Each structure stands twice: as C-alpha cells, then as structure tokens.
Amino acid sequence: DAGVIQSPRHEVTEMGQEVTLRCKPISGHDYLFWYRQTMMRGLELLIYFNNNVPIDDSGMPEDRFSAKMPNASFSTLKIQPSEPRDSAVYFCASRRTEATNEKLFFGSGTQLSVL
Amino acid sequence: ILNVEQSPQSLHVQEGDSTNFTCSFPSSNFYALHWYRWETAKSPEALFVMTLNGDEKKKGRISATLNTKEGYSYLYIKGSQPEDSATYLCASQHDYKLSFGAGTTVTVRA
Numbered sequence: 267d268a269g270v271i272q273s274p275r276h277e278v279t280e281m282g283q284e285v286t287l288r289c290k291p292i293s294g295h296d297y298l299f300w301y302r303q304t305m306m307r308g309l310e311l312l313i314y315f316n317n318n319v320p321i322d323d324s325g326m327p328e329d330r331f332s333a334k335m336p337n338a339s340f341s342t343l344k345i346q347p348s349e350p351r352d353s354a355v356y357f358c359a360s361r362r363t364e365a366t367n368e369k370l371f372f373g374s375g376t377q378l379s380v381l
Numbered sequence: 382i383l384n385v386e387q388s389p390q391s392l393h394v395q396e397g398d399s400t401n402f403t404c405s406f407p408s409s410n411f412y413a414l415h416w417y418r419w420e421t422a423k424s425p426e427a428l429f430v431m432t433l434n435g436d437e438k439k440k441g442r443i444s445a446t447l448n449t450k451e452g453y454s455y456l457y458i459k460g461s462q463p464e465d466s467a468t469y470l471c472a473s474q475h476d477y478k479l480s481f482g483a484g485t486t487v488t489v490r491a
Contacts, residue, residue, distance in 0.1 A: 270424075297477060309425075309470065309481040322478065357424065367413035367474065369427035 270373035272358050278379045284346040287376045289358030290339055296363050299370065300333055300343050303355040315341065316363075348380045385473045387482035394461045394489050401457040402485040404471030408452035413474040416445055416456055419484065420467045428456075428469075461489045 271290040279285055291298045299314040313323040318335045326333070330349070335341040345352055355377050359370040385406045394400045406414065413432045417425040429438040434449040442459045458465050468486045472479040 299479075301481075308483040309472075311478060311480070314477065316477070367430045367432050369415060369430050370417075370425075370479065372417075372424035372426070374424050 270358055270360050270371050272356075272373035272376050274376060275374065276377045276379075278381065279348055280381050281349055282347045283380075284344065285348045285352075285378060285380075287343040287356050287358075287378070289341045289343070289373060291341070291358070291360030292371055293339070294362060295360035295371070296338070297361045298335060298341050299359045299361075300341070301357040301359060301372075303357060303375070309357070312343070345378075348378075350380045353378055353380050385471060385480050385482040387469075387471055387485050389485060390483065391486040391488070394458070394465075394487060396461060396463060396489055396491050398461055399457065399459045400461060400487065401455050402469065402487075404454045404456070404482055406452050406454075406471070406473035406480075406482075408449055410475055411449050411452075411473070412476065414447055414449075414454050415472040415474060415479060416454070417470040417472065418467045419470055425470055456485075458487070461487075463489050463491055465489050 273288045296317050300312040301309050303309050312325045313333045315335045333343045355375045357375045358373045361368045361370050387404050415430050416428040419425040429445045431447040436447040438445050444457045447454045466489045468484040470481050470484045472481045
C-alpha cells in the first residue's frame with residue numbers, strides 16, 4: 267500500500283487566494299482526519315470523517331475553512347480566502363475501525379505558505 | 382480539547398546513553414495513549430498504542446509504560462543511536478479523537 271497520499275507537498279500562495287489541499291487515505295480505512303501543525307499550537311485536529319461523513323469539525327478555525335469527503339478514497343481541505351496566519355503544515359491521517367485504539371497513519375503533509 | 386503535556390521539550394543525549402521522557406494526560410474518560418516518532422521532513426509514525434493501566438510495550442531499544450490512574454506515560458530509549466534523533470509525540474485518545482502533546486525533541490550526539 268502506498269500509504270496516505272497528500273498533495274501538493276508545498277503550496278505558496280498570496281493572501282486572499284483559494285487553497286485546496288488533497289488527501290487519499292489508505293484503502294480500507296474508514297476514518298480520515300485533518301490536522302494542522304504550527305509552532306504555537308502543535309498538532310491540532312481540524313476535522314474528522316467516518317465513512318465519508320464529517321463527525322466533528324469543532325477544530326475548524328473559522329468559516330474560511332471547509333472540508334469534504336465525496337468518496338472513501340478522497341478528501342479535500344479548502345481555505346478561502348487564505349490569510350498569512352494559515353501558514354502551517356497540514357496533515358491528513360487515516361485509520362481503521364477494527365479496534366478503538368488503532369493507530370493513525372499520517373500522510374507526508376502539505377507545507378502551506380500564505381504571503 | 383484534552384490537555385496533554387510532554388516534558389522536557391527537548392533533550393540532548395550522548396550516543397550510547399539511555400534516556401526517558403514523560404507524557405501526562407487527563408486520567409478521566411481515558412481510551413488509549415499513543416506514541417509517535419516524527420523525523421524531520423517525514424510524517425509521524427506510530428510507535429505504540431496502549432490502553433491498560435500498567436501496560437508496557439517494547440520495540441527494539443524503545444519501550445513505553447502507562448499509568449492510567451495517575452495519567453502519565455514514560456518513553457525510554459536504551460543505548461541511544463543517532464537514528465533515534467526525532468520528535469516523539471504522545472497523544473491521548475478520547476473516543477476516536479487524538480489530542481497531541483507538543484512533543485519531546487531528542488538529539489543524539491555521536
């Protein structure tokens with residue numbers, strides 16, 4: 267298995283532009299998580315899905331952020347309009363439901379820089 | 382949001398020496414405690430997932446213990462090697478959500 271695949275690896279954009287981050291979870295994993303890594307707040311959970319349905323989006327910072335999972339193999343995290351404070355590494359992770367304590371598998375992350 | 386704390390924030394270890402560091406988490410509504418290793422320019426990789434009080438897990442020279450009653454876990458590295466240099470993250474699981482600590486960054490000096 268190729269693991270969790272994220273794209274792009276790096277994104278540089280200007281303030282006000284729309285940014286779309288993409289994630290392909292591991293096949294057979296029914297939970298998908300979006301995390302954001304910053305120096306100030308560490309790894310923080312933004313939203314997670316179960317069987318393509320958003321379960322908890324309480325970590326989404328504001329209305330400029332939205333996430334979708336149209337099918338079991340694809341999810342997007344969109345920021346519109348982007349702001350410099352959105353600059354961070356965004357990770358996608360997936361896991362199975364086999365047991366409640368299954369480990370997370372992380373993608374390689376998207377380094378976002380908003381100028 | 383669960384308050385997961387790790388200490389120290391960073392440490393330097395001489396190659397061959399052993400070291401350990403701590404993760405503390407709320408003991409109420411505990412589900413599981415995860416440890417991840419995060420190397421520079423890579424993604425975090427799971428080391429251990431522990432659920433029961435008194436659990437001990439081992440992977441090569443790295444081991445971990447869990448005390449759910451008092452809300453802490455230790456990670457031990459025996460005979461540190463340069464390849465052990467990484468940030469070690471712990472996360473407390475509540476339901477299906479993980480809350481991560483800020484990590485302990487370990488640098489092993491040759």
